[in-house]
Amino acid sequence: MTTILITGTNRGIGLEMAKQALARGWTVYGSARKVVTDPDAHICEHPKFRNLKFDVTDHAAVRAVAASVSEPIDILINNAGSIGPERQSTLDMDFDGFAQTFAINTLAPLAVAQAFLPHLRRSANPRILTVSSRMGSLSHAKSGRIAYRASKAAVNKVMQGLATDLAPMGVAVAMLHPGWVRTDMGGTGADIDAETSAGGILRLAEGLTLEGTGQFYNWDGSLLDW
Helix, strand or coil, rough: EEEEECCCCCCHHHHHHHHHHHHHEEEEEEEECCCCCCCCCCCCCCEEEEECCCCCCCCCHHHHHHCCCCCCCEEEEEECCCCCCEEEEEEECCHHHHHHHHHHHHHHHHHHHHHHHHHHHHHCCEEEECCCCCCCHCCCCCCCCHHHHHHHHHHHHHHHHHHHHHHCCCCEEEEEEECCCCCCCCCCCCCCHHHHHHHHHHHHHHHCCCCHEEEEECCCCEEECC
């Protein structure tokens, strides 16, 4: 049976992915900066849910938690992310906030992937998926929330490189756009709900193979422009 690790399972898409993965009978490792709690779905009480606590920007803590996990991981989904600082235009930038956005959205997914790579390599079908955003596409010449856009463009390139390096090891890697989702980050006017996005991401994760490694996907499985 599938074992999945999802970062950022305390709310939104991450929490919904954890719920749906548990409903499929999967073992779910869910991480957040604080212990995950969900009074409505009671996922923390589920026998197949494993609660991990670490800040994705604390690389030593990530490695320590990884060392405490003994079983193989089949799927890693880098879901934890930040929309960035209030001031993030090219003409008025919160540079400390910009650096923190990169730490969360770009550096952390690579750090988590490195820490759990030994667990993934013990799987018969290892996959790494990173939640990016179409807002990071270089084909869109927009400047709003530029720190967020830049961090997502950067993580796409980092993960594309990781896909190249891990292909000989049999590990498939993909980047994905979750859609414009009705969450705290996406707002109430977004296109789709968290349930729809999470379901699409899990289907993409299930079907990902080395033939599709290094690609940028929409939540519905279609390919996106870089």
